[in-house]
Amino acid sequence: xxxxxxxxxxxxxxxxxLFIVTLYAFFTKRxxxxxxxxxxxxLQIAPEAAATYAEPxxxxxELIRAVFAAAIWIxxxxxxxxxxxxxxx
Numbered sequence: 001x002x003x004x005x006x007x008x009x010x011x012x013x014x015x016x017x018l019f020i021v022t023l024y025a026f027f028t029k030r031x032x033x034x035x036x037x038x039x040x041x042x043l044q045i046a047p048e049a050a051a052t053y054a055e056p057x058x059x060x061x062e063l064i065r066a067v068f069a070a071a072i073w074i075x076x077x078x079x080x081x082x083x084x085x086x087x088x089x
Contacts, residue, residue: 008047011046011047012047014043015040015043015044015047018036018039018040018043019040021036022036022037022040025087028089029086029087029088029089030087030089031087031088031089032087033087034077034078034083034087037073037077038073038074038077038078041066041069041070041073041074042070042074044066044070045063045066045067045070048062048063048066049063051063
């Protein structure tokens, strides 16, 4: 097993755990949901960037998608009044 395989498994496990916690926070309308969602989106960019660096032709579309989604949703979670009024517990 290569060290990059180990890194990918650890990173995938951390992202999966963060996703589960974020999903719980969303459905229970927890106050910390917007911060978790922002962290999840930001952390999803890093593996895509690493994969794109390793094999540029295959992963550019996924990197652009992740950056584009983060560019839309992160400011929404930061500035939206609706988000502040929804996640209050």
